[in-house]
Amino acid sequence: MKSDIEIAQECTMLPIAQVAARVGISEDDLDLYGKYKAKLTDECIKKLSSNKDGKLILVTAINPTPAGEGKTTVTVGLGEAFAKLDKKAVIALREPSLGPCFGIKGGAAGGGMAQVVPMEDLNLHFTGDFHAITSANNLLAALLDNHIQQGNVKRIDSRSVVWKRCMDMNDRALRYIVVGLGSKSDGFVREDHFVITVASEIMAVLCLAEDLKDLKRRLGRIIVAYDLDGNPVTAEDIQAVGAMTALLKDAIRPNIIQTLEHTPAIVHGGPFANIAHGCNSVIATRTALKLADYCITEAGFGADLGAEKFLDIKCRQAGLTPSAVVLVATVRALKYNGGIPKDQLGTENLDALKKGIENLGKHIENIQSYGLPVVVALNAFVSDTDAEIAFVKEYCASKNCTMSVARVWEKGGEGGTELAELVIKAAEEKSEFKFCYPDDLSITEKIEAVAKKIYGADGVDIASSAAKQIAKIEEMGFGNLPVCMAKTQYSLSDDPALLGRPEGFKVHVREVYVSAGAGFVVVLTGSIMTMPGLSKSPAAYRIDVDDDGKIVGLF
Numbered sequence: 001m002k003s004d005i006e007i008a009q010e011c012t013m014l015p016i017a018q019v020a021a022r023v024g025i026s027e028d029d030l031d032l033y034g035k036y037k038a039k040l041t042d043e044c045i046k047k048l049s050s051n052k053d054g055k056l057i058l059v060t061a062i063n064p065t066p067a068g069e070g071k072t073t074v075t076v077g078l079g080e081a082f083a084k085l086d087k088k089a090v091i092a093l094r095e096p097s098l099g100p101c102f103g104i105k106g107g108a109a110g111g112g113m114a115q116v117v118p119m120e121d122l123n124l125h126f127t128g129d130f131h132a133i134t135s136a137n138n139l140l141a142a143l144l145d146n147h148i149q150q151g152n153v154k155r156i157d158s159r160s161v162v163w164k165r166c167m168d169m170n171d172r173a174l175r176y177i178v179v180g181l182g183s184k185s186d187g188f189v190r191e192d193h194f195v196i197t198v199a200s201e202i203m204a205v206l207c208l209a210e211d212l213k214d215l216k217r218r219l220g221r222i223i224v225a226y227d228l229d230g231n232p233v234t235a236e237d238i239q240a241v242g243a244m245t246a247l248l249k250d251a252i253r254p255n256i257i258q259t260l261e262h263t264p265a266i267v268h269g270g271p272f273a274n275i276a277h278g279c280n281s282v283i284a285t286r287t288a289l290k291l292a293d294y295c296i297t298e299a300g301f302g303a304d305l306g307a308e309k310f311l312d313i314k315c316r317q318a319g320l321t322p323s324a325v326v327l328v329a330t331v332r333a334l335k336y337n338g339g340i341p342k343d344q345l346g347t348e349n350l351d352a353l354k355k356g357i358e359n360l361g362k363h364i365e366n367i368q369s370y371g372l373p374v375v376v377a378l379n380a381f382v383s384d385t386d387a388e389i390a391f392v393k394e395y396c397a398s399k400n401c402t403m404s405v406a407r408v409w410e411k412g413g414e415g416g417t418e419l420a421e422l423v424i425k426a427a428e429e430k431s432e433f434k435f436c437y438p439d440d441l442s443i444t445e446k447i448e449a450v451a452k453k454i455y456g457a458d459g460v461d462i463a464s465s466a467a468k469q470i471a472k473i474e475e476m477g478f479g480n481l482p483v484c485m486a487k488t489q490y491s492l493s494d495d496p497a498l499l500g501r502p503e504g505f506k507v508h509v510r511e512v513y514v515s516a517g518a519g520f521v522v523v524l525t526g527s528i529m530t531m532p533g534l535s536k537s538p539a540a541y542r543i544d545v546d547d548d549g550k551i552v553g554l555f
Contacts, residue, residue, distance in 0.1 A: 003555060004107075005120070005555060008109070008118070011117060013117055013258060014262050015035050016258065018262075019256070020256055020264065024291065025040070025044060029041050029047075030256070036257065036258070037118065037127060037255060038256050039250065040254050040266075040287065042253065045283065045287055051291070054088075054289050054290075054292045054293040054294050055293065056297070056320060056323055057326065057423055058311075059078065059297065059298040060306055060327055061306075062302055062334070062337075064302060064333075065332075065333045067332040068332065068333065072108055072110045074328045074377045075298040076091060076093075076263075077110070077415060077416040078419060079091035080261045080263050081415075081416030082294055083261065083263050087293060089296055090264045090265070090292040091297070092268075092287075092295055093266070094278075095129060096108035097198045097272070098124070099168060099169055101124070101554070102539055102540035102543070104538065107122070107554060108122075112409030114416075117257065119554070127255050128251070129255070130198075133202050133248070137165065138165050140163060143238055144161065144225065145188075147238045154227055154238065156226075157227060158190045160227075161190065162225055165193070167194060170532040170534045172532070172533030172534070174531060175194065175531045178191055195531050196272070196531050198270050201518050202219075204277055205218040205219060205222070206252055207277070207282065208313075208318070209281075209283070210318070212252060215252055216241055219248075220235055220241045221235075252281075254268035254284040268281045268283065268284035273301040273305040274305055274488065275486045275529070275530045276484065277484050278305060279306070279313075279314045280297060282317070302489060303327060303363040305487065309484060312436050312450075313520055316439075323428075324372065325373070325374050325375070326377050326423060327360070327363055327374055328379055331353065331381065332381055332384075334357050335352040335356055336356065337499045337500045338353060339352060339355065345383070346383035347383075350391060356500055358501035359499070360395070361395070362501045364376070366454050368399075369453060370434060371433050371434050372431050373426040375403070375419070375422045375426050376403040376404075377419050378393075379408075380409070404416075404422050406419050442479060443474060443512070443521055444467075448460050456492055456501065456502070456503065458505065459506050459507075460508075461507070461508045463509060465511070466509045470512050478514045482521070483521050484518075484520040487528055488526055494507050494508055494525040494528070507525050
């Protein structure tokens, strides 16, 4: 059996100008990065703004497991399937982070016959967007420390610096560090921190900005520290906005590549969904909506994280309304949620499936609570039995939603045409989209709304230090912002060991801070970290370049 990278390397790509032409984009509207990837020009995006919007289809999933779900694979395959049905569709995806690429999760280009290419470029440096975001983030950090060193006109309290440095790699040793050691000219000694680039507020700002002008406004609002009187100090206050914008002026433009079947894919931005808001850029999604009758996009991890943030943060800020939601699951992952070890998932076990399917059930109910139609995509594995598939289909029917077995990994678009037809039908249904909570609730009430309605918690346990942080945020006038919950992806709760549909638990909130530029309040729960670490045997061990210069081991 060929690996994903072997399939991707053997495909015949079309020049990206030919792929873009299929949706009305001329070569003059592209800034080419070689033959097979490009950025859309500002002029192209402006021209498209007058086009009518297509329908927005969100792809999400159950909570991820070691058994695999294949959300990106289904997203890509669904886009290919729309093309098989002669429907004009454009896929909108996030860019992969180097952290998981060299860590546990691997790349994020899809799989099998449902991939976006060039796969190696996408999973590694791509067009340099993440490098630009990292540089802008760390320029702000350098300017902040330099301001303190060069007289500290803004009277910044060095004990109240909240801006963190970042890098796009899992490196646990950088979570807590000390900077400024050495002589007086080397700066003030203080504790500092690194986050992974995909958790940087700069990433969120870029992904939520409407245009370059809005990007500058948002960058200026970023709170980097507090002064000796407890007042916030922003990036604008320390004169960092212009230089940061210069680093980001190309990164804010979306990228276009193709699937194995040459369906256009706009790939842009990449915040994680467990520690950030988990969606590709607003500009990318809006551009795809202007280019096609259907924009098929995805949100990270399970629906309790990515979909909740897509709906409550991105849609709220950008004025987007999905027409339908695709919820990806696998028989294997549902049995894992039912307590079966990974090495036994290939054996039929209806009892475990019956127990584990409650995880799927909760996600279905959650999406329906937003007033949106749901289609379940059961991503097929060869070990799935007819009885197991029939059980899942019957269960979905009892939850008032349809289900299709997706065979896009094996067959590409051809394996997803039934799913595409169900999605088209669902997108025509009348729906009344509504948020999980209104703007005027307090921050604590918003946290409780997500915990109780989406996670199924009995309530929240907020640490006294976090309660003080909430009070400060509301005092500063940010109480109307939505909340961005940082939580483990492996469970509906904040405890990764609680699989299935846990009950009788509380969500533990340990820290809360405002991302004023992004326009949300970040809530850290459980033991979630904003700088991941590498595993005992990271994927990096298996990645290499052969004597012919071909990358191997990347998946």
